[in-house]
Amino acid sequence: MDWMAWTLPTAIFFATIAALLVIFTILAIRFPETPRRGILRIETTRGDRLFITLLGSAFINLAWLGVVEAYQPYALIVCLVYAAAVFRWV
Amino acid sequence: MADLTMEAPRSRLRINSSAVVMGLYLLFLMMPIYWLVNMSLKTNQEILSTFSLWPRNLTLQNYVTILTDPSWYMGYVNSLIYVVMNTVISVAVALPAAYAFSRYHFMGDKHLFFWLLTNRMAPPAVFALPFFQLYSSVGLFDTHVAVALAHCLFNVPLAVWILEGFMRGVPREIDETAYIDGYSFGRFFVKIFMPLIASGIGVAAFFCFMFSWVELLLSRTLTSVAAKPIAATMTRTVSASGLDWGVLAAAGVLTIVPGALVIWFVRNYIAKGFALGRV
Amino acid sequence: MDKTVNHKAWFLVLPVLALVAFSAVIPLMTVVNYSVQDTFGNNQFFWAGLEWFDELLHSERMWDALGRQLAFSAIILAIEVPLGIFVALHMPKRGVWASFCLVLMSLPLLIPWNVVGTIWQIFGRVDIGLLGHTLDKLGIAYNYTQDSLAAWITVIVMDVWHWTSLVALLAYAGLQSIPDAYYQAARIDQASRWKVFRYIELPKMAGVLMIAILLRFMDSFMIYTEPFVVTGGGPGNATTFLSIDLVKMALGQFDLGPAAAFSLMYFLVILLISWVFYTVMTNLDKREGV
Known part of the structure; x- marks a missing residue:
């Protein structure tokens, strides 16, 4: 993992995106999407x-x-x- | 009848103009290839000293050089190894996925399909550096597996899209009948479904093979000696000292051969394959 | 096209997901990490913030490469699309000649990209190439290694040679789907050749043409191998397109930070175009489904 050179800000950045994806998945399960x-x-x-x-x-x-x-x-x-x-x- | 006789001269005229256009276009396409073949059959001395439209002293020496020198022919072997590995991996993982996309709706299916497309479209240049770091850190640098896996980046999406295009042409009723007849998914897929889309699998395999075969940047970045592909061998020869044009041309001709061999079988699917199965 | 909802289908997609995550997500995350840091070799990283982005956005180097890239893509599209349609209209509709044309036209598409470069490198040379030699004998000064205009023309002609057949084959596939009845109706109406093209052939080709244009744009936008082999990006920087510049930066100078920032911006543009491509394709699928 060393070579990936993680930093705190980028980790937060990816965590935010991952969290957004999870939230939207849960939303999609609870309230099915209509185009x-x-x-x-x-x-x-x-x-x-x-x-x-x-x-x-x-x-x-x-x-x-x-x-x-x-x-x-x-x-x-x-x-x-x-x-x-x-x-x-x- | 009257209609036919009236039609005849006009259509013949049109065929002639078409023939001229096609003739010129094909001439334009074939000329550079002919020149490459022409070069490959000359000695380097003849290439540099006289300018001739065909070889005066026909020689196969250039081909002999390549086929007897390991630093040349190992390039082909290396390329073939990782290309075949990549083709097998890509098609194998793409088959079930393409089936899922063509038959079912599931959570996030469209986004997943789109994400696959972005990987087909991604420039290898963007991935060259991180791939180099990644495969160096896991100790796979300069192995065939590394290149095969790296090429999955664009070949897996390609295979999924092409196979999905073929599978959507197969009526769903076939699946349903098979399930009613008591086939399990695995047995149905292998015994009934795969033969039905055999041509699709062939086309997908062909395109995976080809895109992996023609790629230079990633395969060159991820290898140095042991798995060095033919494409890299060729460019390095040019830059080093080898202005041996005859051998270079012969090497080029030999890389065209795999494509030229199967071209006849895929001629009707070329457009479909390049258009990701959407034509 | 009514698909059943089945969330278990996820299991069929898992292998692809795992593989592509390994070969796409991890490298992309790495690129993001690198783009905000500076390194002095040996995996010693220092926080640099948005410095590289700032520097690149204000550097002429990237904008010049982008400008050349867009110019190149625009030129080859302007040539290949009309030429491809023109060729498709003149292809034999069926029979042996149709197969013959298909095979010969497919040939350049299947040649390894570096060999395409090699072919034109040889073909264009004044001393040993047919094209270069002929032009030289005609008294036209042509030297693609020194004159940037000649280099551009060589690279463009090479791309036209390489990819026009793809546009032609796609357009041809579109033409094949037109029933003969349409042409007969047009003949009865004594429609001119242009009218037949404008009102029958072009609308039927529209879908595949859209695909062809987007594909050609994407692929020309990330072109690397062919111009690299022929000109190496030169003379000077005349044919240094985005990918060539990026590789120079990333693997030539090993400037991890700037190269990663460059990669990210490049990738964002690609994402945008891919999205347009996908939207167009799904809309086409829908129209056909109706």
């Missing part, structure tokens, strides 16, 4: 929206780093807004 059509005109389920959120957040963070160049954690606020928007309208 719907949003503004993207494609059918999405809750899991799809999670994926769109995570992928979009990655790009938002990169854009923040490359273009806005402000304090990085603020980007997470943008991501939360984006996440809410995705889950509401996509």
Whole structure:
């Protein structure tokens, strides 16, 4: 495991993603998903929206780093807004 | 009848223009390959001294060099070993998975299917470095197993997608009848289902073989001496000193042979295989 | 296409899951770990935060490679897709000649990528290659190892040679699915060749063409072996595409941190395109299912 060079922040990062996956799996068992059509005109389920959120957040963070160049954690606020928007309208 | 006679001259004209287009296109495709074969049949001296469209002194010396020199022919042996290993592993694990995807809905099936696709699409360049670290740390560096497993990254997803494409064409009623007749899943799968999708298995195996055979980056990164593939042997010869064009060309011709041998059998499935079974 | 719900099917997927997790998830996690650290050899790692991402996002090196990559993908798509359709329209519909064309066209697709490079490396050389020699005799200055334009043209022609057949074969498969009745109807209506193409053939090919375009885009986006063998990324950096640059960084200089950050960003783009690809494909499947 040495060669993988774990650090605490990356461990937390992966733990968060794993936790999200577990939560969404439990949600999917408790409240079965029904696909719907949003503004993207494609059918999405809750899991799809999670994926769109995570992928979009990655790009938002990169854009923040490359273009806005402000304090990085603020980007997470943008991501939360984006996440809410995705889950509401996509 | 009148319709036919009217049609004849026009269609013949069209066939002719098609023949010209196809002729030119095939000429464009074949020319570089012909040149490679041409080179492989010349001596290095002839290649460098005279420019000729066909070999003046036909020689098989280049092929003899490759087939008698272990540093050359072991490249083919190494490649074949890991390619065959990879093909067997990929198809074996992909068969049940593809069946599950083609027949059942289960929790997260779509996401799993998508995740497999991302691995087929992943650039080997991204994985080269971590693979190198991973296989070095577990002591598999420079072994055939390492390359075979590394190629599973894109070949397992490929096999799953192709097999799923073939399996969805088989009516579900066959499964149900077999289960009613008292077949267990295992027996049904091997005795009835696999013969039905035999061509699909063949196509999947062919594509796994091919994508593993043509890959250079991962196989070169994960090997140094003992399992060095032919592709790496070729590039290293170029960079070192060996501007022995004749031998290089002959080595190239020999790598085309496996594909050329089976091409006739898969000709109708090439499009389907590349399109991940979706055509 | 009505599938039964059966969560036990998970057991059938487990082997694949285990294998791909081993060969995809662990390396990706490693890449994430490396991307936030600095190393001075021998597995001594130091926390670097987002420094590498910051550096790469502001470095010309990556943007230039990305620009070249996009230009390359755009050019080969612009050539291969129309050419592929054009060839498919002229392929014999059935009989021995159809098989003959299929076999010959498939041949370049099955050649190992490094050999494709070798073929064009030899073919394009002024002293011993047919193409290079002919151009030279015609008085056209052409040297792909020194002139970046010539290098670009060589790499593009090579890719066209290598992959146009794939587009053609896919388009051909789409054409084969058109019933003869459609053509007869068009003949009765005295539709022009263009109208037949526009209103009968193109809509029927749309699905497979979409697949072909996405496949070609993906594969050209991660092209490594062929240009590496022919030009080695040169002259200078003229044909250094994303993968070539990444390998240079990761395995040539062994800069684990920057290479990992580069890999991650590269992979994110790939994820995005894969998602588009998947969405398009499932929608196509649905349309066919109706």
